[in-house]
Amino acid sequence: MLGEDVIELDRERRQRLPSWSEIVDGLRSATSDTSDTAVEVLKRAKGRPVLQPRCGVGGHAEMLDLLRALESAGAPDLLSVTIDSHTRLRHFATADRVRRENPAQLNGYPLVAHGWERGRELVAAVGVPLQVRHGSPDGRDLFAVSLAAGITSFEGGGIGYNIPYAKDVPLADSLRAWQQVDAVTAELARSGVVLERELFGSLTAVLVPPSLSLAMTLLEAVLAAEQGVRCVSISYPQSGEVHQDVAALRAIRAVAAEYLPADMTVFTVLHEFMGVFPAGRDWAEALVHYGGLVGRLGGADKVITKTHQEALGIPTAAANAHGLRLARAACSPLLDFVRLDEGRVAEEQHWIEREVAELVTPVLERPRLATAVEAGFAAGTLDIPFSASVHARADVVPLRDPTGAIRYHAAGALPLSGDVLRRQHRLLSHRTAALTDEILADINYFADRPPWTAEKGQVPA
Amino acid sequence: MRDTTFRPRRALVLGVAASDAHAVANRLIHLMLTEQGFRVRNLGVCTPLAEFADAAAELDAAAVIIGSVNGHAVNDLADLPGLRAMGRLACPVVFGGRPSIEVGGAATGRARLRELGVDHVLDRAEQLPALLDSILAPVLTHAG
Ligand code: B12
Numbered sequence: 001m002l003g004e005d006v007i008e009l010d011r012e013r014r015q016r017l018p019s020w021s022e023i024v025d026g027l028r029s030a031t032s033d034t035s036d037t038a039v040e041v042l043k044r045a046k047g048r049p050v051l052q053p054r055c056g057v058g059g060h061a062e063m064l065d066l067l068r069a070l071e072s073a074g075a076p077d078l079l080s081v082t083i084d085s086h087t088r089l090r091h092f093a094t095a096d097r098v099r100r101e102n103p104a105q106l107n108g109y110p111l112v113a114h115g116w117e118r119g120r121e122l123v124a125a126v127g128v129p130l131q132v133r134h135g136s137p138d139g140r141d142l143f144a145v146s147l148a149a150g151i152t153s154f155e156g157g158g159i160g161y162n163i164p165y166a167k168d169v170p171l172a173d174s175l176r177a178w179q180q181v182d183a184v185t186a187e188l189a190r191s192g193v194v195l196e197r198e199l200f201g202s203l204t205a206v207l208v209p210p211s212l213s214l215a216m217t218l219l220e221a222v223l224a225a226e227q228g229v230r231c232v233s234i235s236y237p238q239s240g241e242v243h244q245d246v247a248a249l250r251a252i253r254a255v256a257a258e259y260l261p262a263d264m265t266v267f268t269v270l271h272e273f274m275g276v277f278p279a280g281r282d283w284a285e286a287l288v289h290y291g292g293l294v295g296r297l298g299g300a301d302k303v304i305t306k307t308h309q310e311a312l313g314i315p316t317a318a319a320n321a322h323g324l325r326l327a328r329a330a331c332s333p334l335l336d337f338v339r340l341d342e343g344r345v346a347e348e349q350h351w352i353e354r355e356v357a358e359l360v361t362p363v364l365e366r367p368r369l370a371t372a373v374e375a376g377f378a379a380g381t382l383d384i385p386f387s388a389s390v391h392a393r394a395d396v397v398p399l400r401d402p403t404g405a406i407r408y409h410a411a412g413a414l415p416l417s418g419d420v421l422r423r424q425h426r427l428l429s430h431r432t433a434a435l436t437d438e439i440l441a442d443i444n445y446f447a448d449r450p451p452w453t454a455e456k457g458q459v460p461a
Numbered sequence: 462m463r464d465t466t467f468r469p470r471r472a473l474v475l476g477v478a479a480s481d482a483h484a485v486a487n488r489l490i491h492l493m494l495t496e497q498g499f500r501v502r503n504l505g506v507c508t509p510l511a512e513f514a515d516a517a518a519e520l521d522a523a524a525v526i527i528g529s530v531n532g533h534a535v536n537d538l539a540d541l542p543g544l545r546a547m548g549r550l551a552c553p554v555v556f557g558g559r560p561s562i563e564v565g566g567a568a569t570g571r572a573r574l575r576e577l578g579v580d581h582v583l584d585r586a587e588q589l590p591a592l593l594d595s596i597l598a599p600v601l602t603h604a605g
Binding site: 084085086088089091094098105106107135164165166167168204206309312313314315316386387388390394436439440443 | 479480481482483484485488489492493496505506507508531532533535536559561562563564565566
C-alpha cells in the first residue's frame with residue numbers, strides 16, 4: 001500500500017522501510033491494552049479538551065529526555081514530535097549533517113534523518129500517543145517514516161502546510177502530495193488503524209480571520225474525504241477575543257456537518273494564541289491560561305498549548321510542562337462557572353458560517369476541487385494575509401475591532417458579499433491611523449503592555 | 462529634514478534565510494524600507510544564500526539584508542565564507558532577527574554570524590534605516 005502507484009517516495013528511503021504489513025502491525029500494536037492511538041485519546045475528550053504541547057529537539061537522546069520530562073511534569077494527553085525546518089523543506093541532507101555535527105542547533109527533531117527505528121524508540125518511551133507536527137508542503141517521506149515508527153497522528157494539508165511554510169511550491173504539487181498521504185490514511189483505516197489527520201488552520205498565525213481559517217481547513221477536509229478519509233481534526237488559532245473564538249470553534253462543527261460526508265468524524269482543535277506573544281512571564285502565562293479556558297468554552301476536543309517562553313525562544317521542558325499545567329487548570333471544573341454572552345457568540349457564529357459559505361461555495365461548485373483551489377489562489381478568490389508563498393496574493397489585510405476581534409480591513413479579491421463587507425468596515429470604522437501603524441499595533445496586541453498596567457482606553461478587551 | 466534623496470540610487474537585496482518561512486517581519490520591513498525611499502528587491506522567505514549572491518550581482522546591490530527568526534541562521538549562512546572566497550557577495554551583508562534557538566542564546570549566535578563574515582547583526586527592524594544610510598552614503602561619495 002506504500003506502493004509507487006499510491007504514494008511516491010524517495011526510492012532509497014522506500015527500500016529501507018519495513019513492509020506494509022509490518023507497518024500496519026506496528027500501528028495496530030498502538031491499539032493494545034497498554035497504549036492508545038491518538039484518535040482513541042481524542043474520543044475521551046467529551047467536553048474537556050485533551051492537551052498537547054509542541055516539542056522537538058535535534059538530538060535523539062535529548063528528544064527521549066524531553067518527551068519523558070514532559071510526560072512526568074506536564075501530564076499531557078498527547079505529545080508532539082515537532083520537526084526541524086530543514087526536514088520540513090525536504091533538505092534531508094542538511095538535517096542529517098546538522099544532527100550529526102551539532103544537533104542542539106536544530107529547531108526540531110529530524111525524524112527522517114534519525115530514521116523510523118529511532119522513531120519507534122520515541123513511541124516506546126512514553127505512555128501517550130505521539131503526533132508529528134511539521135509544516136511540509138510535501139510531507140510524503142516524513143509520513144512514511146512516521147507510519148513505520150508507529151506514530152498514529154500526522155498534521156498537515158495541501159494548503160495550510162504550503163502557503164505559510166514555503167516560498168515557491170506550486171499548489172498543484174502540494175495538493176497532490178497530500179492527496180497521496182490521504183489515500184494511504186484511508187487505506188490504513190480500512191485495515192483497522194484510524195490515524196489522527198489534523199489540518200493546520202493556523203495558517204500564517206498572525207491576525208488570521210476565523211472564516212479564512214475555517215474555509216481553508218474545510219477545503220482540505222473535503223479533499224481528504226475525496227480520498228476516502230473519514231476522520232479529521234480541524235484546528236483553529238485563538239484570535240484572542242473570546243466570543244469570536246468560541247463562535248469559530250462551534251462553527252467548525254456546523255460547517256463540517258454541512259459540507260462533509262455524514263460518516264466523517266471531526267475533532268475540533270484550538271491552537272492557543274499563535275501570534276506574537278508577550279515577553280513578560282506573568283502576562284504570557286495569563287495568555288496560556290486564557291487559551292485553555294477558551295478551548296473548554298468552545299468545546300474543543302484538543303488544545304495545543306503554548307508556553308511563557310514563546311516570545312523568547314524554543315521553550316525548555318520545564319516551561320513547556322508549566323504551560324500544560326496552566327491550561328489544565330483553566331480546563332478544570334474550577335472555572336466551570338464562567339458564562340459568555342450567548343447572544344453575542346451566536347451572532348458571531350452566524351457571520352462566520354456565512355463568510356465560510358461565501359468563500360468555499362464557488363470553489364466546491366467547480367468540477368475538480370484540487371484544480372479549483374489552485375485557480376482560486378491564482379485569482380485571489382482564495383487568499384491569506386502575510387503569505388509566505390508567492391502562490392497566494394496576500395491582498396487580505398486584517399485588523400482588530402474595538403473588542404479585539406479580527407476583521408477584514410481589506411478582503412482583496414475574496415468573494416465576500418456586500419453585507420459581509422459592510423459589517424466588517426463598520427466594525428473597523430475607528431481605525432483611521434496610517435495602515436502600517438495600525439497593522440503593527442494589532443500584531444503586537446498581546447505583546448505590548450499587559451492590561452493591568454495599561455491606561456484607560458488602551459485595555460485589550 | 463535630513464537629505465535622504467540618495468536612498469533609491471542603489472538597490473538593496475532583502476530576503477529570509479534558506480530554511481526559514483517566517484514572512485511577517487519580511488513583508489513589514491519591505492514595506493517600511495520602500496515607504497522610506499529605499500530601492501528594494503525582496504526575495505521573500507526560504508532563500509538560499511546563492512540566490513542572494515545572484516541578485517546582488519545582477520543589481521549591483523549596495524547591501525544584502527538577510528532575516529531569520531527560526532534559529533537556523535548560522536547553518537543557513539554557513540556558505541558565506543565559501544561564496545566570498547569565490548568573489549561573490551562582496552557587498553556588506555546585514556543580518557536581522559533571532560540568531561539562535563536558545564532562550565537567551567542570542568549573544569553566541571551573533572558571535573557565530575560575525576565569524577562567518579556577516580558585517581552587521583541587528584535584532585530590531587527600526588535599526589535598519591540608519592545602518593543602510595551609513596552604507597549607502599559613503600558608497601555614493603566614492604561613486605562621485
Ligand atoms: C507567527 C509565528 C509562526 C508562523 C509563521 C507564519 C509565517 N509564514 O510567517 C508559523 C506558525 C507558521 C510558524 C512556524 C514556525 N515557527 Co514560528 N513563530 C511565530 C511567532 C509567534 C511570531 C513571529 C512573527 O510573525 N512576529 C512578528 C514579526 C513582525 O516580528 P518577528 O518575526 O518577531 O521579528 C522581529 C525581530 O526579530 C526583527 N526581525 C525579524 N526579521 C528581521 C530582519 C531584519 C533585516 C531586521 C533588521 C530585523 C528583523 O524585527 C521584527 C520586529 O521587531 C514567533 C514567537 C513570537 N514572537 O511570539 C514564533 C517563533 C519565531 N517561531 C519559531 C519556530 C522555531 C518555528 C518553527 C520552526 C516551528 C518550531 N519548531 O517551533 C516553524 C517555522 C518553519 C520554518 N521553515 O521556518 C521560534 C523560533 C525559535 C528561536 N529562534 O529561538 C519562535 C520564537 C517561537 C518559539 N518560542 O519557539 N511560526
